[in-house]
Amino acid sequence: MAVENLWLFFNKLSIPVSSIGIEKTSMLNNKMLNAISMNKQGCPICGFADITVLDDFNCTTFEICECCGSESGAEFDLRSTPEHLAKIRLKWVKQDNCKWWGNKKLIPPNWNPKEQMELANIEIPQ
Ligand SMILES: [Zn+2]
The missing domain is CATH 1.20.5 (Single alpha-helices involved in coiled-coils or other helix-helix interfaces)
Structure with missing residues (x-):
């Protein structure tokens, strides 16, 4: 050459x-x-506010969301893509029909799952 x-x-x-x-x-x-x-506070799947998903070191807390039953560190972590979160969310919305997963006593008054997602700026699966 x-x-x-x-x-x-x-x-x-x-x-x-x-x-x-x-x-x-x-x-x-x-x-x-x-x-x-992904915020430290609030479920990235359903938008329920009363859950801490990441600690001060951005590590997953293994807390389970009372609302949708997703576990921080098992179902999702900081590396989860928006597509992955959307897939879990779709299952909760379509298959489980936004069913409250945990202790029924913790259901907020006038609870509306779609409103909860909207408030958390989460795209509602259609
Ligand atoms: Zn949740």
């Missing part, structure tokens, strides 16, 4: 390598967005 062709060869190679670099950066940003979208 002539020196000139060799240079062209490497030059061609450098284009895909740099585009991979950009992809990696945006993937990292998406992961960071996921992390930000």
Whole structure:
């Protein structure tokens, strides 16, 4: 291979390598967005507010949501994608018909699961 062709060869190679670099950066940003979208307080599945899902070190608490029965650290954690959360949510809404999972005494007065999700800025599965 002539020196000139060799240079062209490497030059061609450098284009895909740099585009991979950009992809990696945006993937990292998406992961960071996921992390930000999950709050320490409140269930990321059903929006029930009275549950602490992450501790001060952003570790899952293994608390179980009284409302939908999802467990922090078992069903979801900081690395869960919005798609994964939506899948669990869909099951709770469609299969379980938003059934209250835990102690019935803890059901808030005038409880409305759809309103609860709306308040928590959670997309309601259609
Ligand atoms: Zn829940």
